[in-house]
Amino acid sequence: MAGFDSQRWSLKGMTALVTGGTKGIGYAIVEELAGLGATVHTCARNQAQILERLQEWESKGFKVTGSVCDLTSKAQRENLIKTVNSAATCTLRGTTDYTLEDFSSMMKTNVESPYHLSQLAHPLLKASGNASIVFVASIAGVVALPKLSAYAATKSAVIQISKNLACEWAKDNIRTNAVAPWAVNTGVKVESDGHSDDFRRLIGRTPIQRLAQPNEISSLITFLCLPAASYINGQVISVDGGFTFKQNIPMAGFNSQRWSLKGMTALVTGGTKGIGYAIVEELAGLGATVHTCARNEAQIVERLQEWEDKGFKVTGSVCDLTCKAQRENLIKTVSCIFNGKLNILVSLFIALTFLFLYVLCVKISELGQWCTIDHINIVPA
Structure with missing residues (x-):
């Protein structure tokens, strides 16, 4: 067995952009990447939150910069590059309760923003000679969940974008993967329109019966950015406490009425x-x-x-x-x-x-x- 190679587990000399990095999963990702030596830039809509986080990271010795950016704005996206994108919006509602404005807003934030940022970042990612894109998708993009039809559509789209970029951009030494978390305790209350009981029932069907913590998602995302993960490309990895595995229920016996x-x-x-x-x-x-x-x-x-x-x-x-x-x-x-x-x-x-x-x-x-x-x-x- 060869000796341990610390360089494969280090991000020293590498740069990263994490969108939505002041809270939740995005915050945990910044911490992981900077802790492994990467120089990180993050963005968010709230300037006060950015300043607060930058002071915190400076006190920890992390190399992190930040700027204000509304990712729903094309002009503001054009000022950024992207290797990790975690910004998203989610609303729990029945399909008939979503307005077209709700749907369009989710598509713009969850699909158009990361797709456009990837287009903009491609020349920079290619120039690095060793780049990694990690999309934060969702279990909702993998399996059907109640009250999430619009959100699920956006995350399914992100997963497919990830797979296509993995094939198209591998020749440019750009790896692309997606991480699909289940419910995460980000400290942010999800707008649920009274569907919290549905949410609790789903958590009860998860073998590890609790919410994930942000650093349990960021650890995998960070690993995918490491040199140690250099042959991992085009994957959608679920981080769900076993939820999707448990859904694979054996089929019942054949019944001709089922085929009519x-x-x-x-x-x-x-x-x-x-x-x-x-x-x-x-x-x-x-x-x-x-x-x-x-x-x-x-x-x-x-x-x-x-x-x-x-x-x-x-x-x-x-x-x-x-x-x-x-x-x-x-x-x-x-x-x-x-x-x-x-x-x-x-x-x-x-x-x-x-x-x-x-x-x-x-x-x-x-x-x-x-x-x-x-x-x-x-x-x-």
């Missing part, structure tokens, strides 16, 4: 060709009553005749999903046909944003009763 869609209703957007057409065929073939839509009326008429010949229960209508008014009319049509109930939504949007998908889900939930969403697919143009 008789009596169920489905909406499939873009169902006249390609994947959408195949999905309509599968669902109708298993007994579901299906409604589909497309921009081309002639294609819809042709497909409806085909499905009628096959004995499938399928209706269709013309809809341009990029138009808000037509999306709303689509849901009204579906509500009328299916008597206000929908079991399955399969959304194949060509060149459509997450925002449009979110709006459609909200509108459908307003029908009052749906049983499940089996698939949500976004197919790129």
